[in-house]
Amino acid sequence: MDKVSMSIECPSCKGKAVMTELIKEIPHFGKTLFSNLRCTECNFNLNDVSSDSEKKPVKYSVEIKTEKDLTVKIVKSSTSTVIIPEIGARIEPTVNSQGYFTNIEGLLNKIEESLSFTAFEEEEKDAQKVKEKLMKRITDAKEVKFIFTVIVKDPFGNGALIGEKIIKEDLTEKEVFELKTRMNFLEH
Ligand SMILES: [Zn+2]
Numbered sequence: 201m202d203k204v205s206m207s208i209e210c211p212s213c214k215g216k217a218v219m220t221e222l223i224k225e226i227p228h229f230g231k232t233l234f235s236n237l238r239c240t241e242c243n244f245n246l247n248d249v250s251s252d253s254e255k256k257p258v259k260y261s262v263e264i265k266t267e268k269d270l271t272v273k274i275v276k277s278s279t280s281t282v283i284i285p286e287i288g289a290r291i292e293p294t295v296n297s298q299g300y301f302t303n304i305e306g307l308l309n310k311i312e313e314s315l316s317f318t319a320f321e322e323e324e325k326d327a328q329k330v331k332e333k334l335m336k337r338i339t340d341a342k343e344v345k346f347i348f349t350v351i352v353k354d355p356f357g358n359g360a361l362i363g364e365k366i367i368k369e370d371l372t373e374k375e376v377f378e379l380k381t382r383m384n385f386l387e388h
Contacts, residue, residue, distance in 0.1 A: 208237070215241035223252055226301065228362045229275055234301075248278045248299035255357025257371040257379075262304075262361050265347050270305040272363035274352065280359030281379060282307070286348035287337050293383050299358075304350060305342060312338045355379040 203222045210217035217239035226232045231252035238245050262272055276282055278297035283290050289311050300310070315334060341348055352359045355376045371379070 210239035212244040213242040229360050249301050250277045250358040257355045257376045258357050259369045259371050260352045260361040261367045262350050267344050272304050274307050275301050275360040277358030279356050280354045283351040308342050
């Protein structure tokens, strides 16, 4: 488990940032590259997870029906799209996408966190209501008060769901094209 650190230019403030990389084995997924980019000057902090080997485009899904299902593991890379239709949650790759390895409960916590950081203006009463409704929905999901589906799509095979009852499918060429098109901005 060798950790490698190198000094690079911060993508946010152009100051001196440190990139740390570590390869770890994730059971049923394989060798995985964990990376962290941290800048002490502007506090920029970016984590990512990706497969160490080239993998095929893939789609995973699982139905969460019991509290035990919340322990299903998720590898969410910066290239992964995560969808929970019953909550209306869709996490798409962006320039500052975080990657992480957690379980479904951890994923719900991260969605909750990112929602709570979203600031709404006072006059946007509707936005506030929508947010409250979403928060309630996530709280209920964490207690599995309703059945919901977690879908992970990754055109580079960097993302995965690991556990029982997981459905693994190939992505269609059309889906791969759409996912990659949405990601094009990352290359500029
Ligand atoms: Zn910086």
